[in-house]
Amino acid sequence: MISITVNGTRHEVDVPPDMPLLWVIRDELGLTGTKFGCGAAQCGACTVHLDGAAARSCVLAVSQVSGKQINTIESLSTDNSHPVQKAWIAERVPQCGYCQSGQIMAAVALLRKTPKPTDDEIAQAMSNICRCGTYDRIRSAIRRAAAEA
């Protein structure tokens, strides 16, 4: 059994130690807001927070994150009231929406570290892929969240 803390709740999971955190979150805990996109840390759809920093859960063995605070999109708010969620709604970012959990988690982590990011800092930090091409609006939403914080 491996012990992990997700969204403040401790779970004992009976999985192989090399199982990526993504699949533990999705298949074992049933938290499906975190998405699978590539399995190779390329796209960022699986982005979660490890002790507050963005991490790609599809390549993180669950055994490596045992002592850490893991947070998923489900923990941001119960009513879409997180400033980044509000900015995402105001700028009308999502289209298909599949990558947006990861985009939002990456943005929250960026703003925690760099509260007023420049456009270049946004571009560098936000390496998540969006095939709907919502990039322009993601930038606007991060600028808005930074300005309104």
Added chain:
Amino acid sequence: MDAPALSRGTFIHLTGTLGAGLCLACSVARCAPSAKPVAQEFAANIWVRIAPDDTVIVVLNKSEMGQGVATGLPTILADELDASMDHVRTEFAPADPRYVDTQFGDMITGGSTSIQDSWLPLRQAGATARAMLIAAAAKRWGVDPSTCTTRDGTVHHQPSNRSASYGSLAAVAATLPVPADVPLKTPDNFTLIGKHSQRLDIASKVNGSTRYGIDVQLPGMLYAAIARSPVFGGHVKSFDATKAKAVSGVSDVVQVSNGVAVVAKNTWAAFQGQKALQIVWDEGPNANVSTASLFADAERMAKEHKDERVALSRGNPGAASGTVVEAVYRGPFLAHATMEPMNATADVRDGRCEIWAPNQVPLRARAAAAKGSGLPPERCTIHTTYLGGGFGRRLEADYVEEAAEVSTAIKSPVKVMWTREDDIQHDFYRPMSVNVVRGVLSGGEVTALTHQVVSASWLRRWLPKALKNGIDGTDMAEVTDAPYAIPNFRATYIEHDHAIPIGSWRAPNANWNGFVTESFVDELAHAAGKDPLAFRLALLKHNPRAANLLTLVTQKAGWGRKQAGLAQGLAITFWNGSYGAIVADVSLQDKMPKVHRVVAAVDCGTVVNPDIVVQQAQSATNFGLSAALTGKITIRNGRVEQNNFYDYTVLHQTDAPSIEVHIVPSTAKPTGIGEVCTPPIAPAVGNAVFVLTGKRVRELPFSDALA
């Protein structure tokens, strides 16, 4: 997420006052298809039901894959109904022939047809429901229906100062006859159409609660991954499952028609088992096919005019004399790479097959389920989920058939999940093409043009009845329907039949032909010593709609403005009734075009939701730009060489331009917006690259052409 036990098994999207935008997934196995009224609901027709609590349930026969139909379609209906968008929730229709569209006679979400196809039926459905609610109120109050008015989901009778909400009238309305030929609003009376309203699906898309196909969870469900032949057309000769079965969590290994399926208690174990399989493949007849061999074949066919068919001809291009400009363009295969990899969940037990799948084709999914399960289609139920992208890939139902087959074999509900590698290597690709173009200039004007297309036909497999005179019209898109009036013109088609599976890819195949047409017009303009805008406008005197759009986009972009290190490129293309035009501001960085700013203009007829139109213009532009910069699928030894996003690279934030969108005001019938800005971006960038470098790019991606 805990799924409440709703009475219908479908993905129900509650919005506005009904649960603050929560997306509630009801995935109760063995439940009946949706779109059946529950007690107390007023089912005015197959499109709309009104519940006693005032909820307006709109049934969507189109899939929501990001393009906004789950907002746009209910907006059309709600306008005629005079409902409040706050009361609207949506359901995806079951696979049921009653829900076929008019364009395909099928349930198809594609070709930018959703709004145009639903425009009249949904308005009629809303207007009819409204008339019945008025009749119900008039009956209750004993007044003349013509003295009643409606607004925001309420019937009012001004003279007696009475009003009743739609929900309170539902039970009575349900007993009334359905009127015929209810008059529709005139556009000046629209209250929702043409005005912005927030997407109904946005709340659930910022908190992870939208349920996509990958998120389906059923009691007792297993997970599977399938090893498919790496060579197209290959088959399993033999396999050894020992190592796969040794993977912790793997419960079963079964051969299916498409390969070998590894069944496990979670996705990761299934993926590990898939990797551990030892399979000897019969590679079949295609093991020597390569991109190089296919291009050599296509170029030979072009030269030999092999089975060449004339798609459009006017005048006599052969007789024109003057300066000849000739060029050959080469376009690569492309994968779709939707963010949500292919997947489907099947439950085949007790003579029934139930499928949950993100798909663009519910009736075809049902046929695929029937094939995979061996059951008649009437025994198969399709639940269409939200789609994590489609772009044409989910116009296929291969993933559904597989899932039904695996569930049948293991007698258990199962989710078949594709890895990204499976997704990249087993796609239905945008076909490679060779285009030979030849123009004749005389007195600074183009007097003749021939355009020969060598490409594969996806419609021959997917919709054979759409072929005309043996020609796949999509292979000639942006050739025969390019906007220009050239007096002597001939477009010809050579079908290149080959082993690589091909399909529909956002704006097929204007997405490639538009690059050729718009790059070559630019070549001709430069050869004639003319400004590319003036040159185009001279060819558009007969087509004010296209000319106006070009004028608009170039005015907004400041065409001709000099900016240090930057050049502008221009293009306009047509797609299924709509025009899109783009001006791109481009510089060169490390031999690659860097697009700083895009100004796009679109003419798509009447606009239902202006912000979704802007979204789609931005999305389609970036989709085209992504492919133009680095997109290519190559074949070696009969198999795809690319694997994942590290070698099939797509657009990232660092290369995404700002995109400003202008919409031409119009009262014409709506056409479409999901695709029209994909074709013009690549030629706009290429035309700017020519200004910057003097090099004419005639093959894509730019990363190859400028290497």
